[in-house]
Amino acid sequence: MSSLDWIVLSGTVALIVGYGTWKSRAVRDVETYLRGGRDIRWYAVGLSIMATQASAITFLSVPGQAYEDGLGFVQFYFGLPIAMVLLAAIVTPIYFRLKVYTAYEYLERRFDRKTRQLTALLFLIARGLAAGLSIYAPSIILSTVFGWPLQATNLAIGLLVILYTVSGGTRAVNQTQTYQMIVILGGMAAAFGFLLHRLPPQVSFGDALGIAGVLGKMKAVDLSPHLGTRYTLWTGLTGGLFVQLAYFGTDQSQVQRYLSGSTLSESRLGLLMNGLVKIPMQLGVLLVGVLVFVFYQFHQPPVFFNQAELERVRATPAAPELRALESAFAGAWGDKKRDLEALVAARHDGDSVELVRARERLRAAEARTQAIRRDTKDVIGRAAPRAELKDADYIFIRFVTDQFPAGLLGLLVAVIFCAAMSASAAALNALSTTTVIDLYKRSIKPQASDRHYLRAAQLFTVFWGLLAVSFAASAALLDNLIQAVNILGSIFYGPMLGVFLVGFFIKWVRGTPVFVATLIAQTIVIGTFLYSSIGFLWYNVIGCAALVGLALALEAIARLLARAPEPHPR
Numbered sequence: 001m002s003s004l005d006w007i008v009l010s011g012t013v014a015l016i017v018g019y020g021t022w023k024s025r026a027v028r029d030v031e032t033y034l035r036g037g038r039d040i041r042w043y044a045v046g047l048s049i050m051a052t053q054a055s056a057i058t059f060l061s062v063p064g065q066a067y068e069d070g071l072g073f074v075q076f077y078f079g080l081p082i083a084m085v086l087l088a089a090i091v092t093p094i095y096f097r098l099k100v101y102t103a104y105e106y107l108e109r110r111f112d113r114k115t116r117q118l119t120a121l122l123f124l125i126a127r128g129l130a131a132g133l134s135i136y137a138p139s140i141i142l143s144t145v146f147g148w149p150l151q152a153t154n155l156a157i158g159l160l161v162i163l164y165t166v167s168g169g170t171r172a173v174n175q176t177q178t179y180q181m182i183v184i185l186g187g188m189a190a191a192f193g194f195l196l197h198r199l200p201p202q203v204s205f206g207d208a209l210g211i212a213g214v215l216g217k218m219k220a221v222d223l224s225p226h227l228g229t230r231y232t233l234w235t236g237l238t239g240g241l242f243v244q245l246a247y248f249g250t251d252q253s254q255v256q257r258y259l260s261g262s263t264l265s266e267s268r269l270g271l272l273m274n275g276l277v278k279i280p281m282q283l284g285v286l287l288v289g290v291l292v293f294v295f296y297q298f299h300q301p302p303v304f305f306n307q308a309e310l311e312r313v314r315a316t317p318a319a320p321e322l323r324a325l326e327s328a329f330a331g332a333w334g335d336k337k338r339d340l341e342a343l344v345a346a347r348h349d350g351d352s353v354e355l356v357r358a359r360e361r362l363r364a365a366e367a368r369t370q371a372i373r374r375d376t377k378d379v380i381g382r383a384a385p386r387a388e389l390k391d392a393d394y395i396f397i398r399f400v401t402d403q404f405p406a407g408l409l410g411l412l413v414a415v416i417f418c419a420a421m422s423a424s425a426a427a428l429n430a431l432s433t434t435t436v437i438d439l440y441k442r443s444i445k446p447q448a449s450d451r452h453y454l455r456a457a458q459l460f461t462v463f464w465g466l467l468a469v470s471f472a473a474s475a476a477l478l479d480n481l482i483q484a485v486n487i488l489g490s491i492f493y494g495p496m497l498g499v500f501l502v503g504f505f506i507k508w509v510r511g512t513p514v515f516v517a518t519l520i521a522q523t524i525v526i527g528t529f530l531y532s533s534i535g536f537l538w539y540n541v542i543g544c545a546a547l548v549g550l551a552l553a554l555e556a557i558a559r560l561l562a563r564a565p566e567p568h569p570r
Helices: 003-023 030-035 042-053 056-077 080-098 105-110 113-146 150-198 205-214 233-237 239-250 252-259 264-298 307-314 319-349 352-383 392-403 408-444 450-474 481-505 511-531 537-563
Strands: none
Touching (some): 003 150, 030 408, 030 450, 042 252, 042 408, 056 150, 056 233, 056 239, 056 264, 056 392, 080 105, 080 239, 080 252, 080 264, 080 481, 105 113, 105 408, 105 481, 113 252, 113 392, 113 511, 150 264, 150 392, 150 408, 150 450, 205 264, 205 319, 205 352, 233 239, 233 537, 239 252, 239 481, 239 537, 264 319, 307 319, 307 352, 319 352, 392 408, 408 450, 481 511, 481 537
């Protein structure tokens, strides 16, 4: 990166961290530390909710997801608006009426302490792992692309997050997330504009979308009924609805965001804002990935986007085979570009017959380049058995580093840092709050001063931050990062949502049946993950349905046994 890039990056990060620390400098009591003072307006609540969900993984992985698979990932969010309406209408008023710090406090009032603490523990496991992944994901990619030391990058992100989260708790997170989200949206808008600028003069935005459509990148809705298909209309409206209800209704990292609203109305408006804005925002990020794909139809891309792995293979006996594949790829890409130019000319001339022929030639040429990419991955895998062969997470950052001018590159790296810090800070804040309120204060130190709990919350923030950095330091890159995070959440969210649904709507079920049902349902979901090929969004439906069904059955059995007559002594 140039000096200007470093100035933009360090200046943006320093200003946001400094602002958050300064604005939360007066936090002196546990109420403000954990709930932010309950004075946040609806737009700040909405931006904070969006920033918590939009981790760095979103801006590294989603464009790569679109580059390879098109717009279909947007279906993951189709259940979000429905979830936001349901949460605003039903769940948020309950939390406000009970004046809870965490969502899990409600479960003890409705069931018992063991159910509350088991559900809190599931959250701590899921979010603790995800916090480490939120730090690790940008670190490994930035370190690979820029040559930065991986552990130093992990540590830098982790320590920055710990610094301002410890200093101001929820208030610091809320204050910084608003500006982080502005930087994120501004950076992605700049990337979108730059991509349009870099298209050839004869290629309009409509032409770009037409090219993407011919090559299968514009299909945003899939009506396929197959359970093994990850992203379809049905998985989005069912599994997606369940995961959004669970994430925003039971995950403390999100609940804590809207519990900081100044009134119930402000919190509801923040949730509804998220429901309205999230899908267009996500579609915009996916569209950036589609435009990167179109850009590389006119400018030759690398045969493999992880440059570090390519360099390692060039130092092995497989180097001649790799060079041959790179040469073949360049030739196939050149042929494809000629077919592409013929398609654009046919579009402009209105020649429908030639347009049909050009489409078929272009699809065949694309298939040839993809086959060479697969062969290249096979060579890399044989030459370097421990190499990461899935390069989707490197596509966007490789485009940024190769093509962006000085200054704009620094802004996009700042976007990645801001997103990483935003999601990680919200996670650490929520992990600390849950640990203090649901475990430490409830079962370990129930009678202590406000100052004691404030200090405990700060220490637990440091603990979870260091644990996340440690996990990030030892993690391995999993498939596409955005999918890895969503799979991790889906493993735990179904049973968690089921507990709350039983609590809200099935009043005659008691604590012990729900507690046992939670253990069994979580085991079922883990077994489904390990031993089936069902799309991960269905894990949420399976876990939730299993818990509700088991809780009803166990409660019915318990009541039958309670009514059974005692045997008469002989």
